[in-house]
Amino acid sequence: MATLPSELDVVASDGIKDVAKLEDVVDREALMEVCRSFFDLFGLSIRVVSASGTLLADMHEQRSICRYVNGFLGGKAACRNIVSAVRETVPDEETVVHPCFTGAQYRIVPIVYHGRRVGRFVVGPYMPAEQQEIAPTLLNVDPGINAEEVAQRMADMPKVREDTAQRIVTHLRGITGLLLFSGHRAHLTSEMHIASVRESYRELAEKTAKLQTAYDRLKDLDRLKSNFLATVSHELRTPLTSVIGYAEMLESGMAGDLNSEQQEFVRTIHEKGEHLLALITSLLDLSKLEQGALTVKPESVDPAALLSDIEKTMRPHAHKKNIRFDVDVAEGVPGLQGDPMRLRQVLFNLTENALKFTPEGGIVHLSVEPSVLESEGDMLGAVLMAAPEQAVKFTVRDTGMGMPKSELSKIFDAFYQVDGSSTREHGGAGLGLSIVKRLVDAHDGTVRVESEVGSGTSFMVTLPAS
Amino acid sequence: MQLDFKARELTVKLVYYGPALSGKTTNLQAIHRLVSPATSGRLMTLETRDDRTLFFDLLPLSFKAGSGIQVRIKLFTVPGQVIHNATRRLVLQGADGVAFIADSQHRETKANQVAFLNMRENLKENGFNPQSHPLVIQFNKRDLQDIRTDEEIDTLAKRGKEPVFKAVATRGTGVIETLLGLMELTWARLESEHQLQKKFGIEPERFLLDVRERLGVGEAAE
Numbered sequence: 001m002a003t004l005p006s007e008l009d010v011v012a013s014d015g016i017k018d019v020a021k022l023e024d025v026v027d028r029e030a031l032m033e034v035c036r037s038f039f040d041l042f043g044l045s046i047r048v049v050s051a052s053g054t055l056l057a058d059m060h061e062q063r064s065i066c067r068y069v070n071g072f073l074g075g076k077a078a079c080r081n082i083v084s085a086v087r088e089t090v091p092d093e094e095t096v097v098h099p100c101f102t103g104a105q106y107r108i109v110p111i112v113y114h115g116r117r118v119g120r121f122v123v124g125p126y127m128p129a130e131q132q133e134i135a136p137t138l139l140n141v142d143p144g145i146n147a148e149e150v151a152q153r154m155a156d157m158p159k160v161r162e163d164t165a166q167r168i169v170t171h172l173r174g175i176t177g178l179l180l181f182s183g184h185r186a187h188l189t190s191e192m193h194i195a196s197v198r199e200s201y202r203e204l205a206e207k208t209a210k211l212q213t214a215y216d217r218l219k220d221l222d223r224l225k226s227n228f229l230a231t232v233s234h235e236l237r238t239p240l241t242s243v244i245g246y247a248e249m250l251e252s253g254m255a256g257d258l259n260s261e262q263q264e265f266v267r268t269i270h271e272k273g274e275h276l277l278a279l280i281t282s283l284l285d286l287s288k289l290e291q292g293a294l295t296v297k298p299e300s301v302d303p304a305a306l307l308s309d310i311e312k313t314m315r316p317h318a319h320k321k322n323i324r325f326d327v328d329v330a331e332g333v334p335g336l337q338g339d340p341m342r343l344r345q346v347l348f349n350l351t352e353n354a355l356k357f358t359p360e361g362g363i364v365h366l367s368v369e370p371s372v373l374e375s376e377g378d379m380l381g382a383v384l385m386a387a388p389e390q391a392v393k394f395t396v397r398d399t400g401m402g403m404p405k406s407e408l409s410k411i412f413d414a415f416y417q418v419d420g421s422s423t424r425e426h427g428g429a430g431l432g433l434s435i436v437k438r439l440v441d442a443h444d445g446t447v448r449v450e451s452e453v454g455s456g457t458s459f460m461v462t463l464p465a466s
Numbered sequence: 467m468q469l470d471f472k473a474r475e476l477t478v479k480l481v482y483y484g485p486a487l488s489g490k491t492t493n494l495q496a497i498h499r500l501v502s503p504a505t506s507g508r509l510m511t512l513e514t515r516d517d518r519t520l521f522f523d524l525l526p527l528s529f530k531a532g533s534g535i536q537v538r539i540k541l542f543t544v545p546g547q548v549i550h551n552a553t554r555r556l557v558l559q560g561a562d563g564v565a566f567i568a569d570s571q572h573r574e575t576k577a578n579q580v581a582f583l584n585m586r587e588n589l590k591e592n593g594f595n596p597q598s599h600p601l602v603i604q605f606n607k608r609d610l611q612d613i614r615t616d617e618e619i620d621t622l623a624k625r626g627k628e629p630v631f632k633a634v635a636t637r638g639t640g641v642i643e644t645l646l647g648l649m650e651l652t653w654a655r656l657e658s659e660h661q662l663q664k665k666f667g668i669e670p671e672r673f674l675l676d677v678r679e680r681l682g683v684g685e686a687a688e
Contacts, residue, residue, distance in 0.1 A: 115529070115536050189521065192556070196556065200552045
């Protein structure tokens with residue numbers, strides 16, 4: 001038996017609190033107010049005591065007779081005995097009536113909530129209206145007590161009929177029951193609010209952890225993919241170099257003269273070999289960029305020279321496709337800090353793309369102008385920011401087929417082509433733009449695209465000026 | 467279950483589970499109406515919106531059992547709507563027994579299944595074994611049209627091991643029977659787990675008779 005819990009568990013095992021203490025759910029101020037108005041209404045003294053013995057509210061007035069009796073030694077002792085007896089009386093389920101030697105009495109009323117005693121009221125002292133005579137116990141309590149004085153002083157002692165007292169007490173129990181109920185409900189509601197939020201949080205935290213694990217795993221896989229690409233590209237390049245080399249040797253007649261048909265075949269092998277090499281090199285670049293292994297060697301770059309270099313390389317291609325190729329260099333373009341090889345690659349890829357997707361008779365326009373570096377998001381509070389950074393803006397504009405808006409966010413992804421079928425028509429593995437994006441990022445620049453289906457596309461690359 | 471040995475007080479928690487609008491709160495309201503005010507406390511409803519339970523309802527029953535023990539039975543309902551799963555799990559914590567209130571209407575069959583699976587899941591989450599936890603099933607709304615037939619329910623009930631009750635909670639029919647059925651199962655479980663008879667001197671048969679009497683279906687009424 002001793003193994004059973006002897007203390008009351010205030011918090012139930014389900015976390016939904018039970019009322020174990022009156023003071024937990026009832027506001028003392030409110031209780032005091034109820035007692036005050038009770039006193040005003042019925043003229044009866046009242047005290048509220050919790051189950052643990054704490055006095056929660058006390059509204060009483062010392063009666064004239066009590067003051068008088070307390071002036072005598074015998075009276076004082078008797079009064080003290082009664083008061084402590086009343087204080088220690090803990091009623092079980094029913095009201096206990098405790099008499100006083102003065103003939104008055106106290107009613108001790110249990111406060112029960114959900115089958116549990118949580119406290120009690122002490123109402124009194126009051127004189128039962130049924131009692132007319134002065135109690136002999138009062139007159140005998142001390143030899144100095146004067147019967148006439150007692151009779152006079154009894155006047156301010158409230159007189160209540162027993163059945164009325166019972167009704168008053170029932171009313172009081174009703175009010176307290178309601179107070180307790182409301183308090184308990186408010187208490188539970190707030191507890192549940194907190195518990196529900198905590199439970200939802202726990203659920204979300206669990207899900208977040210799962211997502212994080214999945215994300216980490218995907219990141220690992222992505223890294224694995226890049227490594228794989230790098231290794232495979234590298235391994236592919238070595239034999240391909242030999243293929244191209246031997247094709248070149250055959251072409252140059254080192255192994256004897258070739259007839260025109262053989263020449264043609266070997267040239268095709270050589271050409272396609274170069275294509276393949278370029279593709280593999282892009283793959284290698286991309287995987288290096290993805291691994292962050294690509295290093296940018298910054299030096300001074302002249303944007304105009306860069307453009308003229310591209311123009312020289314690309315003009316023959318444009319000419320071949322009968323595309324107008326315009327190049328504009330604005331006044332006052334500042335110099336750049338960057339890796340000339342990589343920046344050349346950026347503009348080369350963009351221009352090559354523009355030419356690839358522009359039909360015969362179209363226009364490709366390449367330009368450079370001074371600009372400022374665009375910041376992300378809106379310009380709220382721009383006035384508070386540092387002065388905008390000087391920048392160089394390259395624009396490659398074409399009059400090609402353009403792209404729908406919905407595709408624009410994806411075109412910088414590796415292997416992505418707006419229309420899968422264009423791979424066959426125009427060639428390319430969809431790596432150019434993703435390399436462009438990564439190279440521009442590596443230079444702390446931005447690349448933007450504007451496009452309209454049917455009328456063309458513009459790529460804007462903005463790089464910080466040196 | 468909570469035992470306060472010093473105060474000779476015993477608290478049992480029973481939870482009414484089920485799909486939205488199957489009549490869980492209506493069951494508690496009927497019990498509140500049928501059981502004498504001396505036994506039943508006020509029915510507490512926590513935060514309702516548009517007549518739907520948001521947190522839970524709580525109906526406390528309390529009485530002194532034969533062996534002088536203060537018995538407190540707390541009846542809870544869970545919110546049926548799908549989104550309140552966190553609250554349902556919380557309310558189910560520490561439940562000694564569960565009454566599953568199913569809607570008899572054909573079109574609610576799926577909702578019953580979903581809620582039942584959700585209950586099994588939440589019982590597990592709370593560390594209970596759904597296979598052995600005291601459980602009764604009530605088919606409510608027997609007065610409506612287009613409901614699953616008595617024969618169908620009886621046949622299916624034979625396949626399951628949990629007691630099945632039929633009820634019209636709005637009229638109070640079958641409500642007390644469901645509660646008593648659950649109380650019997652729960653008590654058997656508590657007895658075997660805590661040896662209440664040995665430790666507490668509560669004799670199971672006597673106790674259940676007390677409960678029946680308190681719920682207004684004592685021997686005299688039978």
